[in-house]
Amino acid sequence: MGSALLALIANGVVSAVNIANVRGNQGKIRSMARIQTTRSKFIPMLTIRETCRLCDSRDSRVVLELPPTPIGDRYTETPEPDVERFPLTLIRCTACGLLQLREVIDPETLYGHYRYRTGESLGLSAYFDRYVAEIAPVMVTNRMRPHVVDIGSNDGTLLRAFQRRGYIATGVDPIGGPDTLQGAWSLTASKLMRGANGQADIITANNVLANADDVHGFMEGVRNLLAPDGIFVCETGSGPDLISSRLYDCIYHEHLSYFGLNQLRVLFGRHGLKIIKAVHTESKGGCLRIIASHGGDGEGVLSDLALEQRDASRLEEAGFRRHLENTKLEVKRWLVQHPERVWHFGYGASVGVTTLRYALGLGGKINPFLDDNQSRRGLFVPGAPVQVFMSDELYERPAHASVVILLAWRYADVILAKHQAFLEAGGVILQPLPTLTVHTAESYARRILATGNPRTA
Numbered sequence: 479m480g481s482a483l484l485a486l487i488a489n490g491v492v493s494a495v496n497i498a499n500v501r502g503n504q505g506k507i508r509s510m511a512r513i514q515t516t517r518s519k520f521i522p523m524l525t526i527r528e529t530c531r532l533c534d535s536r537d538s539r540v541v542l543e544l545p546p547t548p549i550g551d552r553y554t555e556t557p558e559p560d561v562e563r564f565p566l567t568l569i570r571c572t573a574c575g576l577l578q579l580r581e582v583i584d585p586e587t588l589y590g591h592y593r594y595r596t597g598e599s600l601g602l603s604a605y606f607d608r609y610v611a612e613i614a615p616v617m618v619t620n621r622m623r624p625h626v627v628d629i630g631s632n633d634g635t636l637l638r639a640f641q642r643r644g645y646i647a648t649g650v651d652p653i654g655g656p657d658t659l660q661g662a663w664s665l666t667a668s669k670l671m672r673g674a675n676g677q678a679d680i681i682t683a684n685n686v687l688a689n690a691d692d693v694h695g696f697m698e699g700v701r702n703l704l705a706p707d708g709i710f711v712c713e714t715g716s717g718p719d720l721i722s723s724r725l726y727d728c729i730y731h732e733h734l735s736y737f738g739l740n741q742l743r744v745l746f747g748r749h750g751l752k753i754i755k756a757v758h759t760e761s762k763g764g765c766l767r768i769i770a771s772h773g774g775d776g777e778g779v780l781s782d783l784a785l786e787q788r789d790a791s792r793l794e795e796a797g798f799r800r801h802l803e804n805t806k807l808e809v810k811r812w813l814v815q816h817p818e819r820v821w822h823f824g825y826g827a828s829v830g831v832t833t834l835r836y837a838l839g840l841g842g843k844i845n846p847f848l849d850d851n852q853s854r855r856g857l858f859v860p861g862a863p864v865q866v867f868m869s870d871e872l873y874e875r876p877a878h879a880s881v882v883i884l885l886a887w888r889y890a891d892v893i894l895a896k897h898q899a900f901l902e903a904g905g906v907i908l909q910p911l912p913t914l915t916v917h918t919a920e921s922y923a924r925r926i927l928a929t930g931n932p933r934t935a
């Protein structure tokens with residue numbers, strides 16, 4: 479039993495705990511903890527899905543089994559070295575091809591310490607401004623002030639981008655906020671919104687469909703709220719990109735489904751929505767942006783891209799597993815071969831960085847962590863008594879005795895440009911992904927020469 483559970487019991491929140499061992503499809507014993515609260519109500523902390531959340535098939539194969547990992551965004555004010563760790567298994571349904579997580583943590587546990595705020599993500603504010611400009615021409619409504627509902631509106635960054643252009647914009651999100659219904663998206667939330675403001679001309683859902691365990695309930699809510707001539711704009715991390723671009727850091731407990739176009743077509747079709755546009759975007763390492771409307775079986779515009787994606791990602795699964803294992807060994811070997819680098823800094827303090835720390839076997843080997851997001855300053859990383867400092871902390875240690883392990887690898891260009899002084903003083907930046915790269919002052923100078931631009935070197 480984990481210490482988090484024990485703490486709950488000690489604090490009188492929980493009066494009894496049952497641990498039930500259940501035997502799953504693969505013959506392994508899986509542990510399922512159920513907490514009995516003082517109101518005698520059972521709240522499962524972790525459940526193991528036995529069926530595909532899209533097509534209900536029971537046939538699946540394991541794509542990647544990561545080590546037990548704490549909830550990735552649980553950066554806390556006090557250290558929690560013994561916090562609960564949960565299995566993290568990426569599987570693929572052999573019937574419909576949906577990549578998904580086998581484990582589902584109950585939302586109260588999962589989002590209890592939720593810290594992510596859209597506006598804090600590097601570049602996302604500007605991204606949403608472009609996003610609004612891009613979807614405006616697709617609308618068919620002729621209302622003067624179209625009504626937009628953003629599902630998972632978080633801190634309202636997208637709502638404000640719409641409002642600046644004269645739209646009426648409201649949101650739904652568990653964290654609440656201005657113009658926002660506080661709660662998770664569901665058919666019930668959809669009915670409440672419809673009762674209050676009528677149907678929506680545009681519904682947006684960015685990186686939130688993937689977090690829903692009940693994807694059909696999610697889509698029924700969309701169908702109910704969407705006006706007859708409305709459009710649904712859905713952006714979600716792409717499963718094929720996850721595999722081909724080695725986006726291991728996109729695997730975390732909040733992120734339950736990793737869709738390809740084929741699975742989105744099936745899902746939307748089952749709820750009477752037709753895909754009218756499908757675009758691949760570079761957001762978060764590779765996303766699909768789908769625009770859909772009522773009145774279809776989901777066929778709509780779908781290209782060879784869907785088929786290409788399916789075939790490529792199936793072939794790549796073995797390479798995906800091997801690459802992570804090799805990267806883990808290479809990082810370990812480099813650290814062993816450079817004992818003079820006694821300071822091991824980690825760069826990045828996000829949910830995905832937690833996945834990488836455990837996946838690369840670096841759980842206790844990095845101290846401290848660096849980040850450029852002020853809201854992470856001084857927090858402790860999930861599962862270790864290790865603090866996050868702002869990145870200028872790097873200059874408090876001798877560069878010749880330091881190595882930075884760049885876990886926020888998708889921001890490598892910006893971070894390298896920012897810390898040239900560290901490299902020039904003899905520091906090394908070790909970037910594990912997409913392939914292990916050792917950045918030094920010399921290698922960085924060569925990159926600048928080759929491209930002429932430090933930001934895109």
Ligand SMILES: [Zn+2]
Nearest residue numbers: 530533571574
């Ligand atoms: Zn399936």
